[in-house]
Amino acid sequence: MVKMLKVPEHQVAGHIARDGKLGPLVDDEGRFFKPLQGDARGENEAKFYESFSSNKTVPDHIHRYFPVYHGTELVEASDGSGKLPHMVLEDVVSGYSNPSIMDVKIGSRTWYPDVSEEYFKKCIKKDRATTTVSLGFRVSGFKIFDHQESSFWRPEKKVVLGYKVDGARLALRKFVSSNSLADSSSAPNCAFASDVYGGSNGILSQLLELKAWFETQTLYHFNSCSILMVYEDESILMKGKEDARAQVKLVDFAHVLDGNGVIDHNFLGGLCSFIKFIKDVLESSDNRDETDACGIENGK
């Protein structure tokens, strides 16, 4: 039986299966097919998923931050090159109608000990040109569902990779705002900040759970790995808080290495910096709420 695979609708970074290029595919049953690249990276990522998915020392509440792995399968590649081995993963946005998504690459470097000089030079140039060195993370891409326009708004890749500190901060505010998407003149209102970033099921509380694990885990070093943030903004507007379905997933494990008894201080440092940025958005939107509340009080 031939599976009906298609190009994912909601990818915001990485190789994209378009115009006859090789990239990931999805089916209608919530599975994501990621081609094993020709070089060692694909093999390394599959090896990581094999190791991680069967690792009993990783607690269940941590396993849920990673896409479920269903092994590898030969499927028709998106570039028409015939059947190629693909990793079969959970499609983390399956079940969302109009997910807003952001991909944030964590760490203050994307290179690591023992890489080739060529790879080192390529990485460090990009790390210095983006916020990787200065912030310990860089936004790789995002898209936001604009419920007024009933369409997605997404900034150009070139613009995103050109962010400095203020650009990254603004993107994290914009990501949870209902206004000012295409319009850069008005300030993001952070209307969804408390529903998406805050609360006991929100992004911040998930990031803090990950942080606690990274403070002690010495199994893996997650070089060049991303945090994916997903939520459904339409459902917040329609049904209220419990439906934001805010979710954090770790993705991209082509450069994961054994930890060898050392914590992943590169990922952890960047994660702590990212957490501080999310907290800052939450705090400023809390203050805004209070100001609004005061305004209402005073207007009585």
Add this chain to the structure above:
Amino acid sequence: MVKMLKVPEHQVAGHIARDGKLGPLVDDEGRFFKPLQGDARGENEAKFYESFSSNKTVPDHIHRYFPVYHGTELVEASDGSGKLPHMVLEDVVSGYSNPSIMDVKIGSRTWYPDVSEEYFKKCIKKDRATTTVSLGFRVSGFKIFDHQESSFWRPEKKVVLGYKVDGARLALRKFVSSNSLADSSSAPNCAFASDVYGGSNGILSQLLELKAWFETQTLYHFNSCSILMVYEDESILMKGKEDARAQVKLVDFAHVLDGNGVIDHNFLGGLCSFIKFIKDVLESSDNRDETDACGIENGK
């Protein structure tokens, strides 16, 4: 009145005032005189001390991890070049008879955004050659008082800077051991681990207090800064736990920059890695104590 200044007895890293070279001096009243270097570094360090010592937003329990600053003073330089401006600091080992000391440079890089290419290249070469990149810290130097020999044991600088992961781990075990100093064939016994690293006043608990501050502070980025660990091992042997006088101090602020609203993820990541190493030493020595206790029980 001419002050009687002398070369510090207990310096384990940095420029040393010996053989007519420029370096720090101490007096008999617990003060440490650090010459302002000719280039911007000295000025930058003095500027940091001025800013930090008067910063009321830094909590008191954090101020105590930094040497007290008494301003600058013109004193006779150690290299015979006449009077030079010196920062007047607290001599953190004043009052100790025979302090064991370790200097650990924190961070997975010693360079930072906007440095010259020359400085960047010099730093990254050393960061990759030492454990700075792999561990997020490197041991810069240490000395241990050997109470059997009544003298200090210290490894050569070249040896210390050549440590890999295992070397750094061994140094942190050796630092709190009463055996195997010059003898590399027997394993360090970690006899002082629980007195020095453990307990409510020990190194670990001080490091955790610093970590909590670094998770939120966005005032300063402590590039190329060191943690100094000091304790008095003789007094443990003579008087017991409360006299280890284990102390953590941050030193070397020539490359501190404004945080500009971003946490120091480089220092924090390295600090978390260092904390994990200290915890590992403590845990292995706890296990050893239990084994010993079992041995005694069984021998009854």
